[in-house]
Amino acid sequence: MSTQSPEAKGKPVPAGTSTLDLALQAVEYLVQQSRPASLAQIAEALSASKATIYRHLVTLQRHGLVRQEAETGRYEAGIKLMVLGEQLRQRFDIVSAAREELMTLRDRTGQAVTVCAAVDDELIVLELIQGRTLIEFSTRPGTRLAFHASAHGKIWLAFGSQQRTAAIADGPLEAWTPATIVSREKLLADLDAVRDRGWATAPDEVITGVNTVAAPVFDHRKVLVGSIAIVGATQFIPPVPDPEQIREVVSSAARISRGLTWKD
Amino acid sequence: MSTQSPEAKGKPVPAGTSTLDLALQAVEYLVQQSRPASLAQIAEALSASKATIYRHLVTLQRHGLVRQEAETGRYEAGIKLMVLGEQLRQRFDIVSAAREELMTLRDRTGQAVTVCAAVDDELIVLELIQGRTLIEFSTRPGTRLAFHASAHGKIWLAFGSQQRTAAIADGPLEAWTPATIVSREKLLADLDAVRDRGWATAPDEVITGVNTVAAPVFDHRKVLVGSIAIVGATQFIPPVPDPEQIREVVSSAARISRGLTWKD
DNA sequence: AATGACGTTTCATTATTTGAAACGAAATAC
DNA sequence: GTATTTCGTTTCAAATAATGAAACGTCATT
Numbered sequence: 095m096s097t098q099s100p101e102a103k104g105k106p107v108p109a110g111t112s113t114l115d116l117a118l119q120a121v122e123y124l125v126q127q128s129r130p131a132s133l134a135q136i137a138e139a140l141s142a143s144k145a146t147i148y149r150h151l152v153t154l155q156r157h158g159l160v161r162q163e164a165e166t167g168r169y170e171a172g173i174k175l176m177v178l179g180e181q182l183r184q185r186f187d188i189v190s191a192a193r194e195e196l197m198t199l200r201d202r203t204g205q206a207v208t209v210c211a212a213v214d215d216e217l218i219v220l221e222l223i224q225g226r227t228l229i230e231f232s233t234r235p236g237t238r239l240a241f242h243a244s245a246h247g248k249i250w251l252a253f254g255s256q257q258r259t260a261a262i263a264d265g266p267l268e269a270w271t272p273a274t275i276v277s278r279e280k281l282l283a284d285l286d287a288v289r290d291r292g293w294a295t296a297p298d299e300v301i302t303g304v305n306t307v308a309a310p311v312f313d314h315r316k317v318l319v320g321s322i323a324i325v326g327a328t329q330f331i332p333p334v335p336d337p338e339q340i341r342e343v344v345s346s347a348a349r350i351s352r353g354l355t356w357k358d
Numbered sequence: 359m360s361t362q363s364p365e366a367k368g369k370p371v372p373a374g375t376s377t378l379d380l381a382l383q384a385v386e387y388l389v390q391q392s393r394p395a396s397l398a399q400i401a402e403a404l405s406a407s408k409a410t411i412y413r414h415l416v417t418l419q420r421h422g423l424v425r426q427e428a429e430t431g432r433y434e435a436g437i438k439l440m441v442l443g444e445q446l447r448q449r450f451d452i453v454s455a456a457r458e459e460l461m462t463l464r465d466r467t468g469q470a471v472t473v474c475a476a477v478d479d480e481l482i483v484l485e486l487i488q489g490r491t492l493i494e495f496s497t498r499p500g501t502r503l504a505f506h507a508s509a510h511g512k513i514w515l516a517f518g519s520q521q522r523t524a525a526i527a528d529g530p531l532e533a534w535t536p537a538t539i540v541s542r543e544k545l546l547a548d549l550d551a552v553r554d555r556g557w558a559t560a561p562d563e564v565i566t567g568v569n570t571v572a573a574p575v576f577d578h579r580k581v582l583v584g585s586i587a588i589v590g591a592t593q594f595i596p597p598v599p600d601p602e603q604i605r606e607v608v609s610s611a612a613r614i615s616r617g618l619t620w621k622d
Numbered sequence: 623a624a625t626g627a628c629g630t631t632t633c634a635t636t637a638t639t640t641g642a643a644a645c646g647a648a649a650t651a652c
Numbered sequence: 653g654t655a656t657t658t659c660g661t662t663t664c665a666a667a668t669a670a671t672g673a674a675a676c677g678t679c680a681t682t
Binding site: 408410 | 630639
């Protein structure tokens with residue numbers, strides 16, 4: 095529905111499987127609902143017949159992606175999704191290579207530590223080492239961040255693929271807070287600064303009152319494979335961070351990079 | 359394949375969608391692979407034609423469940439799975455209701471804190487509050503635990519649905535370590551003890567050298583909705599835990615239960 | 623006792639998926 | 653430097669397999 099215009103203009107619709115598409119829409123629908131949904135409700139939302147949706151739900155249920163309430167017969171998303179997500183997370187080399195170093199960083203700075211990676215046009219949180227306080231609202235593994243409005247994102251724009259940077263800079267820059275950078279020129283200038291000094295901040299840019307100091311992690315080929323950061327209230331990480339905090343983050347990132355050197 | 363016998367005996371195969379089934383097998387295959395897989399490889403593994411798998415991968419890719427490497431053209435699982443997993447996790451009331459209390463519990467005991475919930479025949483970790491040390495190998499959100507071989511599991515067997523308890527006790531009890539309870543009688547006796555005292559342990563039963571103290575969380579209807587636990591090396595949480603540790607876990611669970619009373 | 627809502631099943635229609643084979647590009651071998 | 657293999661992708665005709673309307677059985681409500 096939302097992914098394709100109804101073959102207007104004789105657009106060839108380059109392959110794909112409509113049956114599968116409908117079933118995946120059902121999964122996403124169920125994930126977004128906060129309560130179990132009735133079969134009729136799902137069928138109506140996707141404008142398909144009850145019988146069709148029913149058969150798909152049966153198969154999805156066999157795979158654990160969907161579950162049926164025993165009492166009411168309603169359907170909801172299955173926990174297999176959580177399991178698959180965690181399995182996928184563990185595939186990133188950085189999470190296993192960096193963990194000890196990150197614990198050390200947490201203990202030395204007293205702040206929460208996060209790890210991110212970007213794949214294609216998505217920036218995702220892979221790891222969170224909790225600090226003493228609980229900011230972690232948008233910093234849990236599986237959360238997506240904005241490239242232009244986060245310290246992690248700026249690291250990826252500054253040190254990652256140039257075509258991604260160009261695409262983001264050309265696109266619209268949404269304002270998450272009043273402090274979010276929404277001007278293309280300001281963003282590019284900020285990225286130059288990040289490249290120069292080797293670290294990034296985003297005070298108040300993602301959540302007001304929260305700051306982050308991020309640094310890049312490279313593999314043996316000098317390719318950016320991850321970013322690490324400390325996250326804390328501006329009270330603890332000022333807009334112009336303590337040189338000591340910066341040094342800790344940058345040197346931790348460097349040590350992790352070095353650890354990734356002798357691999358493969 | 360593994361989910362159904364090949365319609366032996368003329369078993370009617372109660373509905374379902376074979377097209378969708380194949381596509382979901384492809385997703386699971388890709389999640390299990392540690393490296394991106396070639397189209398031909400996937401097709402051969404699922405014994406389907408390249409064209410079929412290709413079309414399914416295109417649709418899966420549109421939904422973000424699968425991603426194609428730009429250089430090699432190979433396919434791998436997409437990070438949307440992580441996002442969906444996290445969205446699903448947040449739907450459990452307990453994770454939002456309990457967080458502050460869990461931080462307190464962590465600080466007072468110095469140990470890592472975990473939260474679990476069971477749905478149907480699966481017991482899953484929902485939340486992890488990290489301690490100082492890093493045991494967290496099998497305690498991350500999205501991890502599945504065994505009912506008979508974990509403190510969390512015993513809470514659910516002792517205070518949850520009786521038919522689940524019966525099913526687990528009747529089934530085979532796999533031994534994760536030499537200390538895992540594999541005898542039906544011993545398990546049932548242990549569960550009686552858990553019910554009496556209101557908390558459970560599982561010293562060395564899931565990982566040798568690690569112990570856990572778990573307690574139940576109930577909602578306003580006295581229905582078990584979650585379990586919380588402290589997890590640590592037996593060095594810190596002895597096989598017979600410190601009464602202080604037990605008191606902390608049990609009272610934390612009670613406070614969370616009370617917090618769930620005025621809801622809905 | 624009657625009604626409505628629900629998940630589930632049936633069944634004929636036909637739209638959709640399917641595999642074999644051909645295509646073009648890119649990597650590899652000779 | 654040319655030949656060969658391998659890869660992802662597209663084409664096309666055959667027919668399998670998905671589809672929706674309607675009927676079914678069950679439960680809760682009226």
